[in-house]
Amino acid sequence: QVQLVESGGGLVQPGGSLRLSCEASSTIVGIYTMGWYRQAPGKQRELVAAITGGGSTDYADSVNGRFTISRDNAKTKSTVYLQMNSLKSEDTAVYYCNLQIESYNSWGQGTQVTVSS
Numbered sequence: 001q002v003q004l005v006e007s008g009g010g011l012v013q014p015g016g017s018l019r020l021s022c023e024a025s026s027t028i029v030g031i032y033t034m035g036w037y038r039q040a041p042g043k044q045r046e047l048v049a050a051i052t053g054g055g056s057t058d059y060a061d062s063v064n065g066r067f068t069i070s071r072d073n074a075k076t077k078s079t080v081y082l083q084m085n086s087l088k089s090e091d092t093a094v095y096y097c098n099l100q101i102e103s104y105n106s107w108g109q110g111t112q113v114t115v116s117s
Contacts, residue, residue, distance in 0.1 A: 002026055002106050004097045009111030012087055016115070020082040022097030022108055028078040029053070032101045036069065036082045038093035038113075045096070049082060063091075087115045 003025040012018050020036065028034070035050035049069035050058045057069055068083040080097065092115050097108035 002028065002099055004099060004106055004108035006095065006097045006108040006111040009095060009113045011114045011116065013117050014087060014089060014115055016087050017083070017085045018087065018113060020084065020095055020097075020111060020113075022080045022082075024078040024080075024099065026078070027073060027076060028099065028101075029073070030101070032099065034071065034078075034080045035098045035100075036080075037096045037098055038091075039096070039110075040090075040093040043093075048095070051080065084113070087113075089115050091115050 004022055006020060006022050008018060008020040030053055032053045033050050036048040037045050038048050039045040048060050048063055049067055051069045051071055066086045070081045072079045092113060094110040094112050096110045099106040
């Protein structure tokens, strides 16, 4: 079982930047997808960005051009990052890290991102 731990959330002003990190409890190799999801109050959880084991990336239209997902497998524990620039109030949500390997699915505990002046 792979555990995921997110960090990097916080309060930021509109137009600011934050970098989220998601550290897995082990190195992940092979065919997988790691992604960032978010859930705002009263809304459904939605995919923000994802990256595959082959390095392909996908972004929600609402964050395309502002957010960048990347990964670091050089460490003993795989880490995925979400660089968030030009943040807007509508980006306020709890952000969750997710790992999918075939039918296996793992979620982190979430980290709060609040964009407010």
